[in-house]
Ligand SMILES: Nc1ncnc2c1ncn2[C@@H]1O[C@H](COP(=O)(O)OP(=O)(O)O)[C@@H](O)[C@H]1O
């Protein structure tokens with residue numbers, strides 16, 4: 001184990017402090033403070049364009065923050081000295097558009113990063129991949145190409161791909177928004193089981209039922225700021241801020 | 253009605269050409285069976301073989317060079333970008349013939365370097381330099397055609413940018429550009445005919461050099477007609493293949 005990057009054991013999974021993000025003139029994140037403890041499921045809701053995706057993408061630095069602090073398991077990920085690839089390998093990310101690699105079979109989608117990043121051998125990588133395909137109910141699709149999967153299957157395969165890296169935490173960016181309604185349930189079930197297994201999760205979603213039942217905390221964002229955060233049941237049934245109330249009255 | 257007129261015009265045109273042509277002279281100049289026979293087997297075993305071999309060498313060399321140039325042009329490092337842009341503009345702007353001539357005669361003398369594999373080797377270096385410039389633009393377009401989400405997924409799995417390029421982006425980019433690359437290959441088949449300017453030995457003649465020499469020895473155009481047939485024999489299946497590939501890709505979208 002590398003000494004420098006070893007996290008203090010009691011550090012939160014994700015700690016965001018004073019995070020600002022600008023795209024040119026446009027200020028998209030305006031001072032975000034957020035903590036996700038190990039094992040917690042934090043759901044993020046808010047109107048389109050409020051900066052939810054940008055926040056999530058800053059956590060693994062797919063987006064470069066303009067200012068502020070982000071710690072992942074105690075490690076300052078904005079420190080230019082750290083090995084960002086190593087940090088990213090510990091953070092799973094699931095995208096709205098799945099982003100499976102279309103030129104590789106489902107099994108290879110799950111093994112390529114294990115082999116190239118973690119240096120696992122072929123046999124071990126395949127075993128891990130098959131175990132995770134079984135978890136999401138797709139073992140029979142191991143040799144299929146992504147083009148031959150339904151949206152729901154593709155998203156479950158993408159989740160299995162992330163899980164195959166044995167990440168410490170998972171980020172989800174509207175994982176069910178691109179799916180036909182009848183396929184949403186399977187993906188949410190997989191995510192629910194994942195949460196029950198103790199996975200640390202940060203989930204941007206419009207699925208209020210999932211947020212209420214599975215989430216430990218609910219964060220409402222609007223216009224680049226966190227307007228309200230707290231126990232999901234409280235926020236959903238008794239929102240304190242006018243902006244939260246007006247948003248919820250539109251989506252519920 | 254309109255179609256009828258157009259067809260009639262076409263038939264009239266053919267008839268005019270057939271009437272105006274001096275068939276006896278044409279046969280005498282281009283269809284001498286004895287001269288045609290004399291060209292075998294060398295026109296196949298040396299000339300056509302060399303044309304294909306030189307095309308393959310120039311294609312592979314150009315592909316490697318093209319990948320490097322494409323990556324340089326997409327680089328975030330400004331001097332690399334400028335270098336690639338300058339190179340591509342230069343070699344696409346010059347006639348290929350001039351580049352081949354320069355590699356065969358000017359550069360070796362001016363810089364006192366010896367090109368590998370003699371004159372034809374020098375000529376091939378010139379062809380590779382030109383092919384790389386053209387292929388770089390094609391490859392760059394292919395790389396840009398791969399959705400950004402692919403890179404993001406790979407990077408978020410912890411893959412480095414180099415690994416992502418090799419394992420994720422380039423394989424998908426090449427799928428996109430198989431049709432234009434095949435076109436590039438067809439153009440190169442024809443461009444190997446420019447290698448005559450570099451000079452050749454008996455063993456390194458390609459189709460054009462070989463048949464031009466045979467034409468002047470016999471003072472007869474028959475070998476040139478044979479060369480034309482052989483070029484078409486190689487290029488037409490390939491251009492058909494491009495058409496099929498393009499149609500299949502359009503369907504896959
Ligand atoms: N790469 C980018 N360049 C410029 N503007 C961007 C970029 N990404 C996002 N934005 C803008 O930032 C704002 C927030 O976007 P996003 O984080 O995707 O919101 P959400 O996920 O809540 O819908 C939007 O106005 C969007 O247009």
Ligand SMILES: [Mg+2]
Pocket residue numbers: 052053054174
């Ligand atoms: Mg979004």
